[in-house]
Amino acid sequence: MKLLEQIWHSFWQLMFPDRNSCPLCAKDLGGSKLICAECATELELWKKRQFCPRCGRVSIAGKACQCARRLPFFKRVYGVAPYTGPYKKAIHRLKYGGQTHLALPLGCLMGEYLREINPYEKAAIIPVALSRQKMSQRGYNQARLLAETAGKTAGVPVLDNVLKKVKETVPQASLKRIEREQNLRNVFKVEQPAAVLNRNLILLDDIFTTGVTADEAARTLLLAGAREVVVLVWAIGVPGNLSII
Secondary structure, eight states, X not given: OOHHHXXXXXXXXXXXXXXXXXXXXXXXXXXXXXXXXXXXXXXXXXXXXXXXXXXXXXXXXXXXXXXXXXXXXXXXXXXXXXXXXXXXXXXXXXXXXXXXXXXXXXXXXXXXXXXXXXXXXXXEEEEOOOOHHHHHHHSSOHHHXXXXXXXXXXXXXXXXXXXXXXXXXXXXXXXXXXXHHHHHTXXXXXXXXXXXXXXXXXXXXXEESSOHHHHHHHHHHHHTTOSEEEEEEEEEOOOTTOOOO
């Protein structure tokens, strides 16, 4: 078992000494493992699905989906899990429920996946930024927490405080796509352009649904001089009638 998995298991036991449960589905771990065998199997099957080569959504025969009509600024999106079931609940518990300890197992899984896909020989991770108001309300940036663990797991440096969100926006969840685009236009700023100049970057966030946030962040990074941007998220949206495996 990998070192970070051992650290995570010890931490979980310290936090919940009477439980030996999976942080995703709460089923018995069955030993010193990061997640239960059932969740691990589902995630492996998920990885074997065919995805759009651009936006990372499940597609037919691995062909480009609707994103081909308007190519995004990022090169590719990689999602560790589908945005449904226990994977959706886990990220919601981290993002909205204050369960920041979940950033360790989820971040570990993201780091392991990053090592598998290895999009660049040399790159840096940049977490998607929160506004000051949202940071003040929540007390933490879930993307930053995930990035810290993912970076350590994959051996990829994290460039923190490089990408800033300089404008307050209304919550994205209640908006249609066109409204989301207008809501996020010019909300990001690169504070340290020299840090991203001519570099391949891995933009890391918690979820990917419409892709508007990732696209605007990638556009900002490219305008600041980044060479190329791919996106890594914990969970990616799937059609409601689609089996995740």
